[in-house]
Amino acid sequence: MELARLYPRWSAGTLSGPQFILSATQPVRVLTLLKGSLLHRGGLTDLWGTDYPGTPKGRIQLSWAVWSYTRGLRYLVQGRIKFIATSVVHLWPAAIWFEREVWEMLGTYFEGHPDLRRLLTDYGFNGLPLTKDFPCVGYTEVRFSERAKRVILRGVRLTQEFRTFDFTSPWEN
Amino acid sequence: MGKLKSFTINFGPQHPAAHGVLRLILELDGEVVVRADPHVGLLHRGTEKLLEERNLLQGLPYFDRLDYVSIIAYEHVYSMGVENLLDLQVSLHAQWTRVLFLELTRLLNHLIAITTHALDVGALTPFLWGFEEREKLIEFYERVSGARIHAAYIRPGGLATPVEPGLLQDITQFLTQFPSRLNEIEEMLTNNRIWRQRLVDIGVVSLESALDWGFSGPILRGSSWGWDLRVAAPYETYQKINFSVPVGLHGDCFDRYLVRMEEMRQSCLIAGAALDFLCSNSESAPIGLESESFQMENLIAHFKKFTSGDSIRSSFFIYSAAEAPKGEFGVYFVGNGNKPWRVHLRAPGFVHLSALDGMAVDHMIADVVTLIGTQDIVFGEIDR
Numbered sequence: 001m002e003l004a005r006l007y008p009r010w011s012a013g014t015l016s017g018p019q020f021i022l023s024a025t026q027p028v029r030v031l032t033l034l035k036g037s038l039l040h041r042g043g044l045t046d047l048w049g050t051d052y053p054g055t056p057k058g059r060i061q062l063s064w065a066v067w068s069y070t071r072g073l074r075y076l077v078q079g080r081i082k083f084i085a086t087s088v089v090h091l092w093p094a095a096i097w098f099e100r101e102v103w104e105m106l107g108t109y110f111e112g113h114p115d116l117r118r119l120l121t122d123y124g125f126n127g128l129p130l131t132k133d134f135p136c137v138g139y140t141e142v143r144f145s146e147r148a149k150r151v152i153l154r155g156v157r158l159t160q161e162f163r164t165f166d167f168t169s170p171w172e173n
Numbered sequence: 174m175g176k177l178k179s180f181t182i183n184f185g186p187q188h189p190a191a192h193g194v195l196r197l198i199l200e201l202d203g204e205v206v207v208r209a210d211p212h213v214g215l216l217h218r219g220t221e222k223l224l225e226e227r228n229l230l231q232g233l234p235y236f237d238r239l240d241y242v243s244i245i246a247y248e249h250v251y252s253m254g255v256e257n258l259l260d261l262q263v264s265l266h267a268q269w270t271r272v273l274f275l276e277l278t279r280l281l282n283h284l285i286a287i288t289t290h291a292l293d294v295g296a297l298t299p300f301l302w303g304f305e306e307r308e309k310l311i312e313f314y315e316r317v318s319g320a321r322i323h324a325a326y327i328r329p330g331g332l333a334t335p336v337e338p339g340l341l342q343d344i345t346q347f348l349t350q351f352p353s354r355l356n357e358i359e360e361m362l363t364n365n366r367i368w369r370q371r372l373v374d375i376g377v378v379s380l381e382s383a384l385d386w387g388f389s390g391p392i393l394r395g396s397s398w399g400w401d402l403r404v405a406a407p408y409e410t411y412q413k414i415n416f417s418v419p420v421g422l423h424g425d426c427f428d429r430y431l432v433r434m435e436e437m438r439q440s441c442l443i444a445g446a447a448l449d450f451l452c453s454n455s456e457s458a459p460i461g462l463e464s465e466s467f468q469m470e471n472l473i474a475h476f477k478k479f480t481s482g483d484s485i486r487s488s489f490f491i492y493s494a495a496e497a498p499k500g501e502f503g504v505y506f507v508g509n510g511n512k513p514w515r516v517h518l519r520a521p522g523f524v525h526l527s528a529l530d531g532m533a534v535d536h537m538i539a540d541v542v543t544l545i546g547t548q549d550i551v552f553g554e555i556d557r
Binding site: 041044045050051065074076093121129130134136164165 | 556
């Protein structure tokens, strides 16, 4: 079957980026509405969090990317969260891993999630890697200890200073 | 007799059928899987965090290392995102060259997906034949970019180097013989009794659950939904090419295998169309450095651009996605001066693996290998 022949409208335009960006104070309500009516056929394709420290509305911004396959539209729903969010697992099971990742990387707790466990970081890892106050090199490193005859954790020791170059010039922006 | 209890085994991380570093905890009732719990993250390198420390050009090589089987497809999505962010125009010639290499990359990926899948199920021969072809494709990579695997060939704004005509000729030659190699692989597999017994009606994903799980790529198409971003949201020059999107009917492993085989044939067609354009139109302007950049001021400007990178307005964001061989790969970007504030990567394999539990329940333990094979798992992208 040829998609372009079946749905000629789809191949007409180009989508560069999301078509609809919805900023919501209660994003889960918007998502429930989307799932119930607007999407027709589609699903949650992505969920991620961004850290903006010192924002009064809530430090973490969550973004849900939802495709409507029949309409060929992507909805990006964004909302600020003060560390407790509502899970959308009951709407789309795809959210299970997405929410686990956001929880371990940014510390956002998802109410109603069946099992929030670590996903990408090491077993027993401490810290929230994607928050802005977590340094890029981290705090600990693993190495094999000749004395203990096993892999141990120790504080990061860099042989060379961690370099970041700031190229922004003070007189031009 | 005592009561039978389900027991738990570790599948991986050193199991060759785990396709890398998957630690799968299987809860079994006899030989039947009750629960499959993938433990991932053994290859986690914190790419998203690292990208926050790099400027736009420095970020590119990290994308080669995400899915190390379909390399150019991933750097292309990144380049496209940066181009959208900075509003750059890519020349037509570069766009067609991109399409050519994107489709060669799709061949590269599907060859390894199908042949290692067959290897896991017990057929060694297609693997050997497929790798012969992969070697040729990797040599094309090497000739065009100097690197066999981590090409860094598609760059924001264009390409690293233009393609030389000799290479185009060799790719044409490759594409004329490649479909018959596909036929050979299909002769070995498609009507093979063992292959069918292991794949037909295994891991059936209904359309509803495929959508609920957020599937994309060949897995979604195997579940009878013809969603392909090359058609649905065309980028580069895909609009100008006539090709079809194969769709499965039953959503089982065998349909996904057939979809991948047909996609390879379609990729040959698309690559052929790109070659037609590239062979008949020679590039007028050089892609990389302009010739006048050998003047001092231009060199200085060029150096400055390369070291400091372009500045992105803060809080300006973009989400760019394209059809990578494994499914939809997306990059989300928030600007903050010359470095991104946040980069998020949407890896198709991550989404597919999260549904492994749902796919594997009530299957035999031997089918888990088939399911991992059909999901086409590569840990570089899942763990990021």
